[in-house]
Amino acid sequence: DDDWQEAHERLAELEDKPVASREQDGPGGEEADLLGEPEDTLAERLTRLVIESELEDPAIMQAVQTRVPTQQPGGLNSSIWDSSAVLRRIRGPLLTQEMPSVSVLDYALPQRPPQAREEERDPSERALPRRSSSPVIGSPPVRAVPIGTPPKQPALPNFNQQILCPKPVHIRATMQQRYPAPYGERMSPNQLCNVPVPSPLCHPPRGWEAGRMSPSQFARVSGLVGSPLPSVNPKLLQGRVGQMMPPASGFRAFFGAPPAPPPSQPQHPPGPASHLQNLRPQPQMFRPDTTHLHPQHRRLLHQRQQQNRNQHRSLNGSVGDRGGHRSNHQEQIRKDPYANLMLQREKDWVSKIQMMQLQSTDPYLDDYYYQVTGDGEAPSPFLPPVPWATNFEGSLGKLTVSSVNNPRKMIDAVVTSRSEDDETKEKQVRDKRRQTLVTIEKTYSLLLDVEDYERRYLLSLEGERPALMGERKQKICDMYDNLRGKAPGQER
């Protein structure tokens, strides 16, 4: 347990030299307390919390175990943070038993002195959790170097950057200025990953015990982080949280009160929104209005627009040579940022389904239109015949599948074909039937007349009666002849 004391003394020697060159004054002149005197309780508590959470985090611990601690306490290049004793000191006696063999901070720290900046990036990169390299469309591009990584300049006088920087190096360089670091200078990259998105969509951060803070809370806590914070934050979060984060430009639009809604936002105005201008007849070029879009979507669209333009340019050659009509049309298609939302393979898929529906085993049987028209031209099958469904003709319940060649049956008319002999026979039958019907009609009308005579007989005078009876008799004979197939009016 003397380690920490030794390390402490060594640091005291170390710090003596660069003290003079420090710009800032700070109460961090004394090294009595590792974290500095003023505003220490809070800072200390927070740091403890942070480190505690780290030690409980299995991911960190696992990563730490695999690392061989290469740096021994001592030497010009060491710092007070290198030793795990530091951790002990900070955490307090209660938690001693959970001390790892290699301190978390060791892991997070770079191996080399502050001068060799290039390699220092590696440990912090390695400290990063494994992240998919394929970017989500619309998210900012994956950076090989974390955004939180400070630039390569050595001492950063900027206090804010110091706080937000995940790189302990720079903090160490300006250690003198131990001035409020409520977030804990030894922030591991993991912590930054856990910074929640300050959006209405997320739950508010769970609180102190998680060791995670939202930037807004952080700002409140520190009390010293002023306005620069919001401007730095988006960049910070951008590389970390992933696709939910808007780029810095869109930050205020989402999380602050937007100064004014974008002009083309769909309102319910008397006049149409500006993006509708495109639907109005426009003699000039098609101007896609994309200001209503999310900035990432807009960027994506413009990228695709560029691609389309390049594609068309390579394919079409010089547009100016063509007729005015077509070039205008092509311009319009080319400048459409939303074109080809439906991918080629999707179009192929749909047309494949449609072609499947056109298939039939026997077009001469299945093709309704061919049957009806009886055209000489054969219906060309679009694809080689494939065993299709069985014939459903005559089935109850109508199982036929409606298609182009087989439209839905409205009337159950069955077409039957006849030979020549059959035709004449049926014709004869039909004629005979008609004749018979005519005969019956005639007979009946004669009968009616006969019945009429009786009435007339009663009404008529005596002299006329024999004549009436004669006529009646005649009618009856006509009927008889009619029924016998002879023309009426024959003499008996």
Add this chain to the structure above:
Amino acid sequence: MNYMPGTASLIQDIDKKHLVLLRDGRTLIGYLRSIDQFANLVLHQTVERIHVGKKYGDIPRGIFVVRGENVVLLGEIDLEKESDTPLQQVSIEEILEEQRLEQQAKQESEKLKVQALKERGLCVPRADTLDEY
């Protein structure tokens, strides 16, 4: 690329401006972005156009996904010929008002007709029940 010669397919119509007539009588105008085997449509930058007499008004609607069975017909709009139309565009409020008046007039005349028929002992089936095949 001609997908299927001798057939009707919407694939060639993609990314073009279309006028779509729906079964409920609405007229939509938008860019056809996507289709499927049921002729479900995705219309982009859609506008609902209301016609009353010689006037029309456009209501911006955004993106539409139309179930295929609700489409009566659709046709491509020639962007150049779109401008020369004898129709007059008016504001949304105005066209909605005109539409309301038209509906009102139609309802009144319908009521009179039904009344007259009822007096004569006839009844006319309602139009929506005829929409069955």
